[in-house]
Amino acid sequence: MAIEQTELLSLGYPPPRPSKRDEPRGYAAQPGTGPKGETCGSCLHSYRVESGSGKVFWKCDLRRFSRSAASDIRKKSPACSKWEHDPVDSKPNTNGIETAG
Ligand code: SF4
Numbered sequence: 001m002a003i004e005q006t007e008l009l010s011l012g013y014p015p016p017r018p019s020k021r022d023e024p025r026g027y028a029a030q031p032g033t034g035p036k037g038e039t040c041g042s043c044l045h046s047y048r049v050e051s052g053s054g055k056v057f058w059k060c061d062l063r064r065f066s067r068s069a070a071s072d073i074r075k076k077s078p079a080c081s082k083w084e085h086d087p088v089d090s091k092p093n094t095n096g097i098e099t100a101g
Pocket of ligand 1: 026027028029034039040043044045046059060061062073078079080081082083084
């Protein structure tokens, strides 16, 4: 029988720390620190990887590639501070900042 976390706390044990293995490592910087309204999906650095079985994963080219799910990013994640406008992206730039060119 597994001991519940609340039982451990009531016994005076500290709460378990989240494993480093569970932390997402695919983002170049903390998501949400970039331009408001932008996402990884609209960033120059996001790219898709297709597995042999046809599954699609998204990665950031500012991070070292690995086949681990821990290095995946989500297209809908809010942009990080390293976000760059993707000139090929078909989605409009919604942050209200005009870009030259
Ligand atoms: S916003 Fe761009 S640079 Fe930042 S993690 Fe997402 S894809 Fe990488």
